Amino acid sequence: MTVCPPWPPKKEDLERLYLGGKLSASKIAKVYGLKYKNPKVAESTILYHLRKNGIQRRDAAEHIRKVEEDVVDEWVLRYRAGESLKQIAGEEVDPVTVWNHLKRRGVVLRNKVEAQIQAVRKYERKPFSGDPVEKAYLMGLRYGDLHAVRHGRAIRVRVSTTHPAMAELFLNLFSSYGHVSKYPRTAQLTGFEWTLECDLDESFEFILQKIAISELKSLPEAEFWSFLAGIIDAEGTIYLHKRSYGATFEVVITNTDRMLLGVLDGRLRRHEYHTKVFEGKQDENRLGYLKPGRIFRLSLPRPSDVRRLLASVDLRHREKITKSNFVRERYCHDELDLGAGAEFDWLVLTSEVHREVKDFIRSAEEAHKESLRKREDLSSDIRSISISQVES
Numbered sequence: 001m002t003v004c005p006p007w008p009p010k011k012e013d014l015e016r017l018y019l020g021g022k023l024s025a026s027k028i029a030k031v032y033g034l035k036y037k038n039p040k041v042a043e044s045t046i047l048y049h050l051r052k053n054g055i056q057r058r059d060a061a062e063h064i065r066k067v068e069e070d071v072v073d074e075w076v077l078r079y080r081a082g083e084s085l086k087q088i089a090g091e092e093v094d095p096v097t098v099w100n101h102l103k104r105r106g107v108v109l110r111n112k113v114e115a116q117i118q119a120v121r122k123y124e125r126k127p128f129s130g131d132p133v134e135k136a137y138l139m140g141l142r143y144g145d146l147h148a149v150r151h152g153r154a155i156r157v158r159v160s161t162t163h164p165a166m167a168e169l170f171l172n173l174f175s176s177y178g179h180v181s182k183y184p185r186t187a188q189l190t191g192f193e194w195t196l197e198c199d200l201d202e203s204f205e206f207i208l209q210k211i212a213i214s215e216l217k218s219l220p221e222a223e224f225w226s227f228l229a230g231i232i233d234a235e236g237t238i239y240l241h242k243r244s245y246g247a248t249f250e251v252v253i254t255n256t257d258r259m260l261l262g263v264l265d266g267r268l269r270r271h272e273y274h275t276k277v278f279e280g281k282q283d284e285n286r287l288g289y290l291k292p293g294r295i296f297r298l299s300l301p302r303p304s305d306v307r308r309l310l311a312s313v314d315l316r317h318r319e320k321i322t323k324s325n326f327v328r329e330r331y332c333h334d335e336l337d338l339g340a341g342a343e344f345d346w347l348v349l350t351s352e353v354h355r356e357v358k359d360f361i362r363s364a365e366e367a368h369k370e371s372l373r374k375r376e377d378l379s380s381d382i383r384s385i386s387i388s389q390v391e392s
Contacts, residue, residue: 004033009046011053018055025050037377067093072101079107123179125154128203136223137316138173139211140230143255148207154178154199155207160185162193164360165318169233172316174198184364184371192364216263224267225313231255231264233317238310238327240346241301247343249306249327253298261298273305307331319353 005013009032017023017031029042036042050057075098078088085095085102102109128135142148145166147158159170171180180198187193200207211227219227231253241250255261258277265275280295300306310324326349330342 007032009049014050014053014055018050067101075101076105076107125178125199125201127201132223133226135206136226137230138207140227141234142207142210143231143260144234150208151199153202155202155204156197156199158195158197160193160195162190162357162361164356167194167196169317170196184368190361192361192368194364213259213263229313229315232313233315233320238320238323248303251300251306251309254295256295258296261296264298273300274302275300303331
């Protein structure tokens with residue numbers, strides 16, 4: 001069993017380890033058996049005792065003389081690839097040491113503004129493809145769950161959801177353009193949910209604003225159907241409507257923008273769809289406080305229209321695709337008869353979706369609690385450091 005030196009450290013022991021043994025502060029912390037959730041806390045504790053005992057930090061020039069040329073070669077490559085001096089230095093040397101070697105090699109150093117931009121841009125961002133059909137789909141999604149804001153030089157898109165299929169859709173749409181981060185958060189209605197974010201290139205600036213109604217009216221056909229797919233994936237519902245004479249499937253798009261649904265209604269009617277737009281009331285307590293609101297719905301109640309529409313739009317949301325395939329298989333004959341067992345099979349399908357959602361919410365709750373626990377542990381470590389410094 002390893003015996004650790006007595007704590008708090010004596011000056012002669014620190015001089016022996018730091019000056020004589022050339023050990024770093026982090027290695028001395030291990031000698032004393034200092035263990036914290038964050039290793040930096042242990043290192044900072046040793047540096048505090050070095051200063052307290054009047055022990056000067058080692059000569060920076062010594063690090064410069066010790067660095068091998070092949071190491072400097074690597075530093076040059078990493079700096080030119082966009083890493084900061086601090087990132088290159090790590091725990092081994094001081095950033096000034098890296099700076100001195102790069103300067104000696106004739107490397108043109110970035111100015112402060114450029115360095116800050118490079119430091120913030122940890123992940124590569126690729127420009128938008130320019131595909132108008134893809135753009136139209138994103139604009140349709142933007143009318144629903146997708147939020148976008150300017151974040152420095154980036155366009156940050158975000159979605160908060162309890163549905164794993166929506167999280168998958170977000171990853172599929174944006175992971176090729178930038179890094180997608182995911183974190184749990186509390187939610188008013190469900191208790192917990194997942195939020196996904198991605199910082200995109202400035203070429204995604206078009207997504208900051210929702211498409212103008214006048215522009216939507218004149219969208220080319222291919223782009224219109226792609227826009228429609230996006231808004232169905234975001235705001236659409238495919239459900240089984242039980243009537244007095246039997247059950248039929250319907251497609252409903254819900255939104256607070258009456259003009260938007262009016263334009264969709266008009267364009268669908270051009271293709272001889274039988275649609276209707278009607279107004280409903282929102283739950284006044286939907287946000288956790290009293291707020292009356294109006295909601296509008298665009299409905300396609302006829303089975304023939306439902307089958308034709310679902311065959312015309314390229315859905316990307318896994319849940320919506322599964323339901324669409326189910327409906328189209330059931331409506332595979334001209335008589336549009338659902339067939340025996342359709343209601344039971346639909347119940348099985350929707351029950352599986354509900355199970356996935358519950359599991360997704362539960363995983364967000366567990367991750368959120370774990371995040372809080374780690375914060376509490378870190379706070380406890382910091383308090384312990386403060387107490388030990390006062391006592392010594």
